[in-house]
Amino acid sequence: MKKRKIFYNTTKEDNLFLEVVKPKAKNQEEQILAIFKQKKQALTASEVWDIFGQIYAPLTSMRRALTNLSSDNILKKTEFKKRGIFGRPEYYYKLMESNEKSK
16 A cells, blocks of 8 residues: 555644644544445445544545545545535545456
């Protein structure tokens, strides 16, 4: 697996803050992956957010995690969309199948 950022420091936080939030971001990805494994179906970011628990992380964190898991060839962004909770289209993501990972 290639090394990539887990947390994107867009608010220019200090290193002490980053030491706290980076493990949380990694844990979110692991929990989101567990949701996909349990549900065994394609999900949008809003659906993952609803299952994950809206009080535990913002929707943008779900989107970041889905993007990271897709970049790692763990999830695949499908061509299918639906209207999200804010009225904008959202893509569905699904677990990457083993025959797709080699592509």
